[in-house]
Amino acid sequence: MQDFGHILDNRVLLVALFACLFAQASKLAIELIQHGKVNFRVLVTTGGMPSSHSAFVGALAASVGQVMGWGSPEFAIALVFAIIVMYDAAGVRQAAGQQARILNQILDELFQEHPQFNEDRLKELLGHTPFQVIVGLSLGIAISWLAEFAY
Numbered sequence: 001m002q003d004f005g006h007i008l009d010n011r012v013l014l015v016a017l018f019a020c021l022f023a024q025a026s027k028l029a030i031e032l033i034q035h036g037k038v039n040f041r042v043l044v045t046t047g048g049m050p051s052s053h054s055a056f057v058g059a060l061a062a063s064v065g066q067v068m069g070w071g072s073p074e075f076a077i078a079l080v081f082a083i084i085v086m087y088d089a090a091g092v093r094q095a096a097g098q099q100a101r102i103l104n105q106i107l108d109e110l111f112q113e114h115p116q117f118n119e120d121r122l123k124e125l126l127g128h129t130p131f132q133v134i135v136g137l138s139l140g141i142a143i144s145w146l147a148e149f150a151y
Contacts, residue, residue, distance in 0.1 A: 058140025
């Protein structure tokens with residue numbers, strides 16, 4: 001239990017978590033601007049602007065680079081991890097969302113004649129657009145640079 005305190009002293013982790021939470025909270029402001037109302041569901045759903053996953057791993061990689069050095073093995077690991085997460089967010093999960101949208105359309109057409117069937121709809125917003133990933137990454141890096149004093 002004593003080691004748990006050391007986790008809370010990890011400035012790199014705290015900055016990355018802050019970037020993730022800031023990106024997630026900014027979705028509330030964006031929702032308010034776009035739709036004129038606060039929608040707390042955006043805090044727990046996947047997808048949306050900006051990508052909090054990208055902000056998280058972007059801040060993590062930038063912080064590791066600042067602390068350990070840009071040529072360090074730790075930065076290389078963090079960078080590769082960030083690239084994989086962002087590729088997944090914009091590539092694989094975005095494609096899965098498009099497939100879910102098409103399958104939902106097929107289900108709508110199939111069950112249109114038989115409304116007694118209660119089919120479950122697939123979640124369509126799974127991933128991010130490349131722009132949402134870039135904005136999230138930029139936000140994470142900016143937060144890391146602004147928090148440089150914390151290291």
